[in-house]
Amino acid sequence: MTILNSNKRIIVTGGNGRFAQVLKKENKKFDILFPSKKIFNILNINSMKKYIKKNKPKYIIHCAGLSRPMNIHNNDINQSIDKNIVGTANVTKICSELHIKLIYISTCYVYPGLSGNYSENSSVKPINNYAWSKLGGECSVILYKNSLILRTSVTEKPFIHKKAFIDFKTNFIFHEDLVLKIIKLINQKGIINIGGKSQSVYNFVKKYNPKIKKQSAKKMLGKKTLMNVSMNINKFKKLIK
Ligand SMILES: NC(=O)c1ccc[n+]([C@@H]2O[C@H](COP(=O)([O-])OP(=O)(O)OC[C@H]3O[C@@H](n4cnc5c(N)ncnc54)[C@H](OP(=O)(O)O)[C@@H]3O)[C@@H](O)[C@H]2O)c1
8 A cells, every 4th residue: 555655735624623633633744734614615616726726735635514413414404515515516626626636534324224334335325414415525526536435433532422322333433543544545546434343332432431321222313213334344444454
């Protein structure tokens, strides 16, 4: 695998977001810029071009967008469409025009959530509006061949809730354990599932916080809740060895 040359500049969109801030803290080696929305607005082509032309990046890691609260993607679809679909399409068009490698952070929720163990070639069927908006973003990124889509399942350290689902399976990993691994993948193309071991949220959290309480996603969110968005991460494991 080609490893990133430390003098190749990277721009991370959504510089004040959770992912970007952890990467900023963990990075000691690479030339990475973290512009805020004010100076790099993904809904303002001119602001992006101005910043890119001044800073001449080789890569853009695209994290800007709208994720939480999840119900905002039902209650305010304009924001969801603008930030996750239109914004991502704007970033893709600029990367294509200026020949910049694009890395897009997507989500495991694009998979159907039924049987789990989804590989990069599995069919997608987003489990909620948030996931549809992220898949909408993917649709533009995939058209640009100098790109990489990372479907992930990350969470904050420490885990923010007092209870964790015993019956919802995913590939949670803490931001701190993931951000530098993404830099290792930066020269890859296509789609890669990234995250930790497939397990219930409760089992993941219990290792770090033995006092975490159990909760049933089915009881809390209803019988129709899709319970298994776990991904097959073999490709990722092989690449970061
Ligand atoms: N956290 C997760 O569990 C998770 C899991 C899988 C994938 N992802 C994806 O990973 C990416 C990063 O997640 P995160 O947790 O770091 O998200 P986050 O904390 O919500 O950060 C997103 C950032 O984007 C900024 N932003 C919003 N509109 C913008 C615009 N028009 N132009 C430029 N910046 C804008 C936000 O700024 P303001 O706050 O000022 O609006 C915020 O700083 C997201 O695309 C998310 O969908 C997250």
